[in-house]
Amino acid sequence: MHAYKPKAYRTPDGAPSDIVIFTITSTERKTAKKALPVRELQVLLIQRKNWPFEGQWALPGGFCKDTESMYDCARRELREETGVTDVHIEYFNVYSTPGRDPRGWIISHAFFALVQERWLAERRAADDAADVRLFPVEEALRMELAFDHRTILRDALLKVREKMLTTTIAKQFLEEEFTISELYQVIQTVVPEFEEPNFIRKITSTQSRKGIIEIVRDRNGEPKLSNRYSQRAAQLYRFTDVVPQLSLYS
């Protein structure tokens, strides 16, 4: 009936995805023999080797193809930039302020990914990047990043902090089996102001939330312990499939 005119108006010059890749690095403390490692939240940046923002650090990302969804695009870029597959990747916002990219009208879709440090071991630079590096988040936030990537990084960090406290994404930074101290440390690494003196009581003996983790037992039904970081062996836990439902009103 009505003919559709596809190019009556200007169309975008590209729809990329940008990915804020977070990891937690662990470094052993030399002071003590068996002690909890020092953990730090880091973000992966690449140094641009092309115009615009040549030489500046930027979030990894790239243009979406017409044969893939934004989510596919983000996963592909993550694989191409880091070699990593099968990790937690989540969309969180769109960045579309006019003029945000000197190349034209480019609408960027921001994802964050949570990756274990060991998956990044064999990371490799993509064509587009002169260098790839991890930076502590606090340092990255003080840098002058390409485009509006500092804003994107700040938003991603706020989102991850919120989700760290309201969902079970902490498991992305932990082994399948972990001790309560490790969990506590991971939460504190992402949310520095988090402090909870009676943490172990709350999580293990509070009816309303103890369902989210469970004690690991060996095949004899005996509680499974670990002394990786301690003299006295600690109980191992794992996350269950329970999806916590928080509510203001109940």
Place this chain on the structure above:
Amino acid sequence: MHAYKPKAYRTPDGAPSDIVIFTITSTERKTAKKALPVRELQVLLIQRKNWPFEGQWALPGGFCKDTESMYDCARRELREETGVTDVHIEYFNVYSTPGRDPRGWIISHAFFALVQERWLAERRAADDAADVRLFPVEEALRMELAFDHRTILRDALLKVREKMLTTTIAKQFLEEEFTISELYQVIQTVVPEFEEPNFIRKITSTQSRKGIIEIVRDRNGEPKLSNRYSQRAAQLYRFTDVVPQLSLYS
């Protein structure tokens, strides 16, 4: 240095925003004289009068211009479709599955808006729409909507339900001052399975959350009451500026 070739690859044919406009309708019960109204969650749809999906119902929305951000676009579309400004509007997801729009490669950005029924009083159809109507959400979810709009509507509803229980967006559906019953009713209208026998105790006398609402007092410092819906006058409350921080771990 490196010349930038803007049209080396195919670029998107458009980046629209689609808006899921929710409202709660109130209809008086004829049985009783002073009684709480029957409330229902409704969504605004428009009937398309152009190809594609001519004649089918769709979410309001439209293409973004290169002089505005996606958020600006959504607000403009909301104003054009309903005449409404200054309401809660929030971005929640991107829809980009290849083939989702027969007109080409079109990446849609989905927002939801929460609007009071009375703001929709003087709504008017846009050029593009043969008709504009409110549908109960449950009915809209059973309809065959244009494009992937049923998926978008379903996702929006899940998001709004989650936010209804974890943030103070309930205030978008209430007057500045409201009674506890009205608040309870609004929550139940959006989240039908919500039930909380001791609701009034929790919200008014629990240290950890009573900060989110406060008693309204008149200029003499006397508690301000309302008997709009009841024989016995009920205490009026208002939301404070407190932003609730929910946490699994504390």
Place this chain on the structure above:
DNA sequence: TGAATAGTGTCTGTAAGACAGTATCGC
């Protein structure tokens, strides 16, 4: 024995959850 981690015991005050009871007021 001390350092480092991993817990447990116990007490107090507050909150959750259930459910019955009272209050107000128009018809």
Place this chain on the structure above:
DNA sequence: GCGATACTGTCTTACAGACACTATTCA
């Protein structure tokens, strides 16, 4: 007095928060 809304009283159990105490093992 009834119906409809709006609370309050009271009781039991659960949880929060504090803090001292015990447990395990290695250097």
